[in-house]
Amino acid sequence: MSGADFESLLKSPLEAPRADGGTRWYLLGGGLGFGVVLALLAILASGSSSESAGSRSDMAPAVSATSVATTVPDEPVEFVALLPDGYLPLTDDVGVKPVAAMAEGDGLLVSVAVAVRSGGDPAEVGRPLGATWLLERKDGSRMDASGLVADRVRPGIYSVQFPDSAQPGDALVMTERWDAVDILQEVTVPYTNDAPYRFPVPLTLQLTEDVAMLIEGQLGRFMGELSWLLEGSDGLLGIASVDVVLLDEAGEEIGGYGSDHGNLNPIDASDALQLFWLPDFPVDQTGAVEMLVRVRAQLSSRTVHDLRFELDGLPGSLGGRE
Amino acid sequence: LDARRLLIGIGGGALIAIALFVGVGVIADGDTDATPEATTSTAVTALATPPVTTSPPLVSAGEVVFETTALLVTAVSADDGEVRVEYELVSLAPLSGIGQDDEEPQLVALPEQWELTTTDGELVVGNVDADDTMVRFAVPADATRQIVDTVRVVGWRIGVPAGEQVTLPMVSGATVSFAGGTTYLVDTVIEQSTSTIVQVDVDDPDSRWDEVFAAPTDPGWRVTGRQFGGLQFIWEGPGVPSEIALIQESPSWVAVTSELTAWRGGSS
Numbered sequence: 001m002s003g004a005d006f007e008s009l010l011k012s013p014l015e016a017p018r019a020d021g022g023t024r025w026y027l028l029g030g031g032l033g034f035g036v037v038l039a040l041l042a043i044l045a046s047g048s049s050s051e052s053a054g055s056r057s058d059m060a061p062a063v064s065a066t067s068v069a070t071t072v073p074d075e076p077v078e079f080v081a082l083l084p085d086g087y088l089p090l091t092d093d094v095g096v097k098p099v100a101a102m103a104e105g106d107g108l109l110v111s112v113a114v115a116v117r118s119g120g121d122p123a124e125v126g127r128p129l130g131a132t133w134l135l136e137r138k139d140g141s142r143m144d145a146s147g148l149v150a151d152r153v154r155p156g157i158y159s160v161q162f163p164d165s166a167q168p169g170d171a172l173v174m175t176e177r178w179d180a181v182d183i184l185q186e187v188t189v190p191y192t193n194d195a196p197y198r199f200p201v202p203l204t205l206q207l208t209e210d211v212a213m214l215i216e217g218q219l220g221r222f223m224g225e226l227s228w229l230l231e232g233s234d235g236l237l238g239i240a241s242v243d244v245v246l247l248d249e250a251g252e253e254i255g256g257y258g259s260d261h262g263n264l265n266p267i268d269a270s271d272a273l274q275l276f277w278l279p280d281f282p283v284d285q286t287g288a289v290e291m292l293v294r295v296r297a298q299l300s301s302r303t304v305h306d307l308r309f310e311l312d313g314l315p316g317s318l319g320g321r322e
Numbered sequence: 323l324d325a326r327r328l329l330i331g332i333g334g335g336a337l338i339a340i341a342l343f344v345g346v347g348v349i350a351d352g353d354t355d356a357t358p359e360a361t362t363s364t365a366v367t368a369l370a371t372p373p374v375t376t377s378p379p380l381v382s383a384g385e386v387v388f389e390t391t392a393l394l395v396t397a398v399s400a401d402d403g404e405v406r407v408e409y410e411l412v413s414l415a416p417l418s419g420i421g422q423d424d425e426e427p428q429l430v431a432l433p434e435q436w437e438l439t440t441t442d443g444e445l446v447v448g449n450v451d452a453d454d455t456m457v458r459f460a461v462p463a464d465a466t467r468q469i470v471d472t473v474r475v476v477g478w479r480i481g482v483p484a485g486e487q488v489t490l491p492m493v494s495g496a497t498v499s500f501a502g503g504t505t506y507l508v509d510t511v512i513e514q515s516t517s518t519i520v521q522v523d524v525d526d527p528d529s530r531w532d533e534v535f536a537a538p539t540d541p542g543w544r545v546t547g548r549q550f551g552g553l554q555f556i557w558e559g560p561g562v563p564s565e566i567a568l569i570q571e572s573p574s575w576v577a578v579t580s581e582l583t584a585w586r587g588g589s590s
Contacts (some may be wrong), residue, residue, distance in 0.1 A: 082378065082380075084380060084387045084389070084390075084414065085387070093416065094416050097389075099389050099431075099480050099482070099576075100480050100482045100576040102482070102484065102574070102576070104484070104486070109482070109484060111480070111482035111483065111576075113389050113390045113415075113430060113431075113480075114390065114415060114416060115380075115389075115390045115414040115415065115416075116380075116414050116415070116416050117380075118378045118379060118380045119378070120416075122413060122414060122415060122416055122417050123417050123418065124418055125416035125417070125418055126416060126418045126419050127415075127416045127417065127418065127419045128416075149483045149485050150483065151481075151483040151573060153426075153427060153428050154415070154427065154428050154429070154430050154481055154483070154573065155415050155416065155417055155419075155427055156389075156390035156413060156414065156415025156416070156427075156429075156430040157390070157415070157430045157480075157481070157482060157483065158483060159482055159483045159484065159485070180419055182419060220558065223544060223558075225541045225542065262537045262569070262571050263483075263571040263572070264483055264485050264569065264571060272541055273541065274541035274544075298419060315480065315576050315577065315578045316480075316482075316576035316577075
């Protein structure tokens with residue numbers, strides 16, 4: 001036996017291809033192993049995706065896994081399908097829908113709800129301030145809304161007031177949406193501890209380049225009143241809260257007044273607020289020489305936007321309060 | 323030929339892995355039979371709750387949504403003649419923006435009426451706890467959770483900002499009522515040297531949905547609570563108005579009757 005022949009006997013059949021093309025079992029074995037790994041990876045991947053999709057609630061795992069597998073479509077979903085039933089898109093993040101209509105005296109009150117789309121985080125999505133709504137009659141004539149009222153502690157809803165009642169077949173039409181522009185502005189003016197102390201006239205805060213807020217008010221020992229008016233831009237509306245801080249000669253805070261408006265905020269060009277002295281007794285206004293007025297406001301930024309909703313069949317509908 | 327062998331190998335491997343996975347699953351199911359309650363309920367729930375929606379969930383799979391509220395059933399249990407359905411309510415309302423940071427936002431819509439259908443087809447009306455996190459259904463004392471076929475929300479309320487206004491004359495004995503039924507009654511008017519106090523009794527209707535909280539529209543009136551209930555309105559200085567204009571601060575709760583399946587168990 002030659003050396004070459006001896007080496008060939010020592011070699012494994014898998015080490016080199018056979019000239020006759022015989023069965024290569026290593027390919028089959030390797031394929032088996034690879035197939036097992038692939039299949040296990042696929043199974044694990046499907047399991048983990050179900051868990052992560054269902055992990056936002058404390059639902060029983062079986063419910064989450066089953067539901068996710070059947071509710072998440074593979075193809076992109078139209079935006080309207082990302083909103084609750086009946087809602088129409090207002091921005092990229094939220095939709096709107098009228099949810100109730102009630103007679104209010106001789107007029108009409110239509111309440112509009114705002115909801116974040118699927119995948120949006122309500123805590124991160126800005127609230128729209130409101131919208132220009134019209135009541136459209138069956139004959140095509142339109143009636144302007146007379147007011148808009150927001151509920152400060154229920155940010156998902158506001159009510160639109162109309163001076164006249166609705167008829168069957170009427171529709172609610174939006175022509176503009178009002179995006180909210182957040183403003184935080186303050187001004188410091190001299191303070192004298194008179195009773196009552198009256199705000200200097202005029203007390204003006206420049207909220208934006210074009211918009212100023214004119215403030216009038218007075219402060220007593222325990223409470224005060226204040227009114228504000230927006231000036232400088234036609235059709236500008238907003239909501240605002242105003243806090244007042246009293247400072248001593250060193251610029252240190254002595255105490256302050258907080259504003260209380262109640263739950264309902266008319267979205268308007270002016271408003272009145274009540275102020276309350278915040279520090280506990282016996283701290284009072286003694287030593288204050290300056291007054292810091294801090295305004296937090298949301299102003300309307302209007303954008304043309306067309307939406308239309310039928311009013312017939314709304315809860316509380318048109319026959320009066322429930 | 324090599325490629326065929328490789329493919330045969332991969333396919334075979336996949337089949338082996340799937341067979342192993344199914345086998346482990348069967349063994350696992352067999353293990354949980356040691357605790358019949360948990361095993362049965364999990365298996366039944368998994369098979370019996372295929373949601374019909376084709377849209378992705380707004381908050382989580384299994385949710386039901388009414389207006390801007392998503393409801394998620396978190397637990398269903400039965401004990402001592404009672405099926406208890408615990409749930410979580412999640413607001414879908416956008417929150418970001420100035421003016422919201424000092425108040426805990428409240429839900430616009432709340433579930434009010436619930437029904438449970440047993441696997442025998444019996445209908446049971448639910449009673450909601452005051453904190454809106456659980457609804458209870460009376461069932462036979464020996465009933466288990468397997469008695470539940472479906473749990474449905476069949477009515478809810480929408481809290482709409484209405485701002486109804488009424489006027490209360492500042493005369494002892496004068497009354498005024500809001501549409502929901504809450505009545506304000508002037509009990510006493512006390513003239514002091516530098517201020518005027520008006521003590522008012524508030525009579526709420528039985529239903530919590532009809533209760534109205536109101537505040538004066540004139541910021542000159544300061545409001546405090548009154549001992550043993552009711553309110554006290556205080557006007558400092560001269561110029562006391564002859565009446566108090568009140569505006570409804572709480573929402574008007576509009577009733578909606580509809581039907582949403584919140585949980586499905588037993589035989590579907």
